[in-house]
Amino acid sequence: MTISKLIRDLSSRAGDWLKGSGTDADVVISSRIRLARNLEGYPFLPRLEEEQALEIVRRLTAAVERSGAVPDPIICDLRDTPSLDRLLLVERHLISRELANGEEPRSVIFSRDEVLSLMINEEDHLRIQVLRAGLELDELMSKARSIDDRIEHEVRFSYSNRLGYLTSCPTNTGTGMRLSVMLHLPALVFSKEIERVFQAVSSMNLTVRGLYGEGTQATGDFYQVSNQVTLGKSEEDILDDVRRAVPRIVKAERDVRDALLAESRTMIEDKAWRALGTLRSARTIGSEESMEFLSIIRMGAYMGVLPNVEISSVNELFLLVQPGHVQNLQGRTLKAAERDRVRSELIRSRLGG
Amino acid sequence: MLCESCKKNNATVSLTEIKDSKATVYQLCENCARSQGYPAKQTLLGDLISGFVTKTRSSEGGSEKACEICGMTYQSFRAKGRLGCPQCYDLFEEELTPLLEKIHGSARHIGKVPRESAPAESETLRLRNRLAQLKRELKSVVESEDYERAVEIRDRIQTMEKELAREDPCSGSGPEGA
Numbered sequence: 001m002t003i004s005k006l007i008r009d010l011s012s013r014a015g016d017w018l019k020g021s022g023t024d025a026d027v028v029i030s031s032r033i034r035l036a037r038n039l040e041g042y043p044f045l046p047r048l049e050e051e052q053a054l055e056i057v058r059r060l061t062a063a064v065e066r067s068g069a070v071p072d073p074i075i076c077d078l079r080d081t082p083s084l085d086r087l088l089l090v091e092r093h094l095i096s097r098e099l100a101n102g103e104e105p106r107s108v109i110f111s112r113d114e115v116l117s118l119m120i121n122e123e124d125h126l127r128i129q130v131l132r133a134g135l136e137l138d139e140l141m142s143k144a145r146s147i148d149d150r151i152e153h154e155v156r157f158s159y160s161n162r163l164g165y166l167t168s169c170p171t172n173t174g175t176g177m178r179l180s181v182m183l184h185l186p187a188l189v190f191s192k193e194i195e196r197v198f199q200a201v202s203s204m205n206l207t208v209r210g211l212y213g214e215g216t217q218a219t220g221d222f223y224q225v226s227n228q229v230t231l232g233k234s235e236e237d238i239l240d241d242v243r244r245a246v247p248r249i250v251k252a253e254r255d256v257r258d259a260l261l262a263e264s265r266t267m268i269e270d271k272a273w274r275a276l277g278t279l280r281s282a283r284t285i286g287s288e289e290s291m292e293f294l295s296i297i298r299m300g301a302y303m304g305v306l307p308n309v310e311i312s313s314v315n316e317l318f319l320l321v322q323p324g325h326v327q328n329l330q331g332r333t334l335k336a337a338e339r340d341r342v343r344s345e346l347i348r349s350r351l352g353g
Numbered sequence: 354m355l356c357e358s359c360k361k362n363n364a365t366v367s368l369t370e371i372k373d374s375k376a377t378v379y380q381l382c383e384n385c386a387r388s389q390g391y392p393a394k395q396t397l398l399g400d401l402i403s404g405f406v407t408k409t410r411s412s413e414g415g416s417e418k419a420c421e422i423c424g425m426t427y428q429s430f431r432a433k434g435r436l437g438c439p440q441c442y443d444l445f446e447e448e449l450t451p452l453l454e455k456i457h458g459s460a461r462h463i464g465k466v467p468r469e470s471a472p473a474e475s476e477t478l479r480l481r482n483r484l485a486q487l488k489r490e491l492k493s494v495v496e497s498e499d500y501e502r503a504v505e506i507r508d509r510i511q512t513m514e515k516e517l518a519r520e521d522p523c524s525g526s527g528p529e530g531a
Contacts, residue, residue: 043437
C-alpha cells in the first residue's frame with residue numbers, strides 16, 4: 001500500500017488508542033511518553049547541513065529497522081508528503097506541527113496501530129513517542145524504555161555523565177523525557193474551576209498545555225498535563241509526579257460532574273441534548289464549533305444523560321472533524337465553506353442525524 | 354572612535370591579539386594596524402579557528418566565545434533558545450548551569466544511563482562536521498568580500514577533503530552502511 005493510500009485509509013477512522021478504552025476513560029483520553037535523543041557526532045538541528053540531515057534520516061531509519069523497535073513500520077519521508085497528508089498526521093498526533101512544517105530532510109516512522117511514532121529531525125534528531133489509551137503509566141514507561149534501548153543498541157546518542165541526554169533545547173536535556181496525559185475536563189471548564197486546577201498542577205512541577213502541545217489552544221476542553229523538569233529527576237521520579245497529580249485532577253472533574261447532576265440535572269440534560277440536536281441538524285459547521293458540541297456530548301454520554309450515544313463514535317469524531325481529515329476523506333483540498341458542509345454531513349452520518 | 358595607538362585617525366580596524374590563549378582587542382586606524390603587522394591578521398584568525406574556542410568581536414564590542422564545532426555563540430543561543438551541538442553544553446557551562454538550575458531546579462542528571470550502546474563514532478564524522486563548519490564560514494567571508502580569508506579557508510577545506518578521502522574512501526555512507 002502506498003503512503004498516500006494508507007493516509008487516505010486513516011482519514012476515515014481513529015487509531016485504536018482513541019476509541020475510549022483504557023483506565024479512567026471518562027476523563028483520561030491517553031498517556032504519552034516522548035523521549036528526545038540526538039545522534040553523537042552531529043550538530044543539533046539548528047546547525048545541521050542538509051547533507052548531514054539526510055544522513056541522519058538514513059542512519060536512524062536503518063537503525064530503527066534493524067532494531068525491530070517498530071514492528072511492520074510505516075516510513076514516511078515528509079519532504080515527499082503533500083501538505084494535506086502532513087496535516088492529517090499532525091491531527092493524529094503522529095507528528096508535531098514543527099516536523100510537518102520543517103524544511104530540512106525529515107521523516108516519521110510509525111506503527112500501524114499508531115501507538116509508536118519516531119520523528120526524525122524534529123527539534124532533535126530523534127523523538128520517540130509512545131501512546132496508550134487511558135492512564136497506563138507503567139506499561140507506557142516500560143514500552144518507551146524498551147524502544148529506546150533497542151535503538152540505542154544500534155546507534156550512539158549524545159550523552160554526558162553530568163547532563164544526561166543532550167538536547168538542542170536545554171529544557172529537555174537530562175532524561176529527555178516528557179510524560180503527558182491528555183485529559184477531557186469540560187465540567188471544570190464549565191464551572192470555571194479549571195484555573196484552580198492549573199495553579200495546583202504548576203505547584204507540582206507539572207505544566208498544562210492545549211490539545212496539540214506547546215502554545216496550542218485547549219480545543220474541545222482537552223488539556224495535556226506533563227512534567228516540566230527533565231534534569232535532576234529520574235524517569236521514575238517524573239512518573240511518580242504525574243501519577244500523583246493526575247488522579248487528583250480526574251477526581252476534581254468527576255466531583256464537578258456529580259455536583260452538576262445532583263444540583264442542575266435539567267440544565268445539563270438540556271445542554272447535552274441541544275448539542276446533540278445541533279450536530280444532528282447542522283448543514284454547515286466549523287471544526288471548532290463541532291469540537292465544542294462534541295465535548296458536551298462526550299461528557300453527557302459519560303454522565304448517563306445521553307443513553308444512546310456511542311462514546312467510541314464521539315471520540316472518533318473529535319479526530320475526523322478536523323480540517324486535514326475532512327479534506328483527506330474527500331481526497332482533495334476544499335475551500336472553507338465546502339469543508340464545513342462536508343463536515344456537517346460526516347457528523348450527521350455518524351450521529352444519526 | 355579614535356585609533357588607540359596614534360589617537361589621531363579614526364579606528365577602522367579591530368585587531369585581535371592572542372597571547373598565552375588570552376585575546377586582547379585593539380581598535381586601530383589602517384596605518385597603525387599596518388605598522389603592527391595588519392596583513393598578519395589573516396593568519397592570526399586562521400590559527401584561532403583551529404583552536405577550540407574562537408574569540409570574535411560581538412556586536413556589543415565585548416569578546417564572545419563561539420563554539421568551534423558549530424559556530425554557536427551564547428548570544429545567538431539566547432536569541433533562539435537552541436544550542437548548536439553537544440559541545441555547546443561544555444563550552445557554555447558557566448552560563449548554562451544557572452539557567453539549567455532555574456529551569457529544572459538542578460544541573461545534574463540522575464536518570465537513565467545508557468547500558469549498552471553502539472561503539473563511538475569514527476574520527477571521520479568529526480572531520481566532516483568540521484568541514485561543514487568551514488564551508489559555512491567560507492560562504493560568510495565571501496559575502497563580506499574578505500577574499501584573502503576566503504582563499505585561506507578554501508585551502509583548508511581542500512586539505513580536509515583530501516584527508517577525508519583517505520580516512521573514508523566510500524564517504525557518504527555511515528558506519529552501518531545506511
